[in-house]
Amino acid sequence: MSVLARVEYKREKPYPESKIRLIKSIEEYARKYKYMVVVSITGITANVLHETRRIIKSKGGMLKVVKNTLTKLAFERLKEEKKGLEMLEKHLTGQNAIIFTNENPFEILIYLSKNKIKREARAGDIATSDILIPKGNTGFPPGPIISIFNKVGVPTQIKEGNIWVQKDTVVAKKGDEITQDIADLLNKLGIKAIEVTLQPKAAYMDGKVVEGPDLEIDVGKYEEQVTQAHREAFNLAINAALPIPEALRLAVAKAYFEALSVAETAGVITPETAERILAKAHATAQLIYEKIKDKIEQSAS
Template identity: 35%
Template structure:
């Protein structure tokens, strides 16, 4: 029995042992934030992940006991345990796990005091509201509104709350009435331990298309550098381009010199003919 759990009641030791056992069964162990997820939706998320990942809610103290018992890099996960965190066990790599969790997220209405992860923008245009107190409520929330044609109209597109700012009660109430749902609902990966390393969201959040574009640009720049600098490579595409460039440059030199050689004389005559016509004109 590990020294971290020998003083615990039997049911708590079993909980810790389950966490330790799962850590050995799966390729990665992580922590997810489950704050704000309704119980019904949380159960649905668990069902959706069935077969690919296991989510387990446990007391923070027991989670920390388990990580301490596992030792090594698992201990570093203790720094990411929070009030609303849960364990996740999965196979594969952390990048795929992060992406799959992000793709399953939905949106919900904001609550007063919550910090928005993105700018909340209310577009200009008509609403379904009839004239009444809603006009004042919109204006108090920082949204310019007026009555137009018997309906309430938002006069201009407005950024009500910027990313990283807290949403006050008036803003939350108005956004809910406008059916604007800015808060993501789903499992947010806090940290994951994989093959001895700890991965955080800022590393795992990779824009696939932007990454591919960077690789493509790098390949193009490397190709151009190799061709223009005449760097010998084992890539036949580069070699073919280098030879083609050398042939073009040799022909151009032959024409400008001029050097009366086979394959060049025709170009020299053509150049002389063009110059003669230009002079005549």
Template identity: 30%
Template sequence: MPKSKRDKKVSLTKTNKKGLLLKQKIIEEIRNSLSKYEHIFLFTVDNMRNTKLKDLRNDWKDSRFFFGKNKVMAVALGRTKSDEIEEQLNLVSKRLKGQCGLLMTNRDVIEVLQWFKDFRAAEYARAGFIATKDVILPQGPLEDFSHTIEPHLRRLGLPTSLERGVINLIKEYQVCKKGVALTPEQASILKLLGIQMAKFKLVIKCHWTKGKGFHKDLDVLSDQETDNENDNDVVEDEDMEEDES
């Protein structure tokens, strides 16, 4: 009787014993999940936040998310037509590039696509994020801040002084400019001001259905893929939080 491709042992080089066991575990779990779920969706992530990914798992308890090394997930599915676990899964593997993950589910395809199209979560921008608007602070008191934070504000570059226990901005200050990448200091100031410019979102790029095969869902680049293309620096294998569900 021929041996199932699901049971095929995979050689993973250039890794220590602990790392090897972890990679083998991910491969085994992905392959075992193939028998439980009808659909596999490949998605990219804009403004990745691990806390948001944990929230997603709670919303999709009947499904399974996988995040980790793209190359390991590709091995689990099969990188070529000759070693793919199911027909046309190699077409999914070939698209595992950058910051992305897999969703395995039995929910209806239309429901999944619509859910992810609608899903957005505001987040604080980090250094390197392209500012979406100008933020200018007028001269005068910053009454929302405790006086104890004044030295920290000065370290971040704000021209402040402490007058009768109230932080005062000595002159007008532009925190950031629309279209320009944020510095670490600017990102910290925006967070202190409670201004959330970033949007955490997942973009479905393609899906695979048991018995039907591969389907491309989107040719348009996500926000961060566009940034990478512009910088000529497309990340091939980005680490994400490993699957915990």
């Protein structure tokens, strides 16, 4: 029985100066910035990367496309300074970039999510929102493109020597797969229809690595939960008559009207209840009179 020993490859030749500079640059950024977020850039276009880089720079950070092997070497050299950084290494597969920032990574990722960048549609893409071709002049003269309009169901007419779209037309709803015809038409019209943002794989924060799924926050959901919690706490404070500034005025008003109701029910005459008690007594007397008035009249006759 043969035993196969696992032999790790070790590079014998020194790295070229250009690669050494890349390793050192990652080390410098890791020392300069408090947090790092590894993001996937697979399928991300150069224009989207450029715009994302601009957005992150405006927040005081930077986005750097990295080589996985060189980045792992940089992390290895930083393991004494940045405890736990080696845990990021398993996420360095595929095509990646790193966001270096001194701001809370959650805030950066939420900001990116709110500022998604649109790119050209490709066949097979999934529509991130309803895609509409607006009414008006396309600027295209009559030609083969008319057949594409017809295929995707966009009504057109020829006017003033150009193709005009007769009405706003949704060619794909959110969640639909983009066909080749739709992609071709959108790109010819210059409509960037697919919203994209960088997908986080993991973040290094204060000596710990936070996995990608834990970095994705549904802001709308949390806002709704906070609003609901505030509403329930406010109602509890009023019902429990807690003497806090936010609830005191309504709690006093509630207690006043409850006391007024008890006094009216019990027939306690006060300046506040007299009019309503007398009105109620009058109405009751009137009701009794209506029920017995026929008997009174018969007795009188």
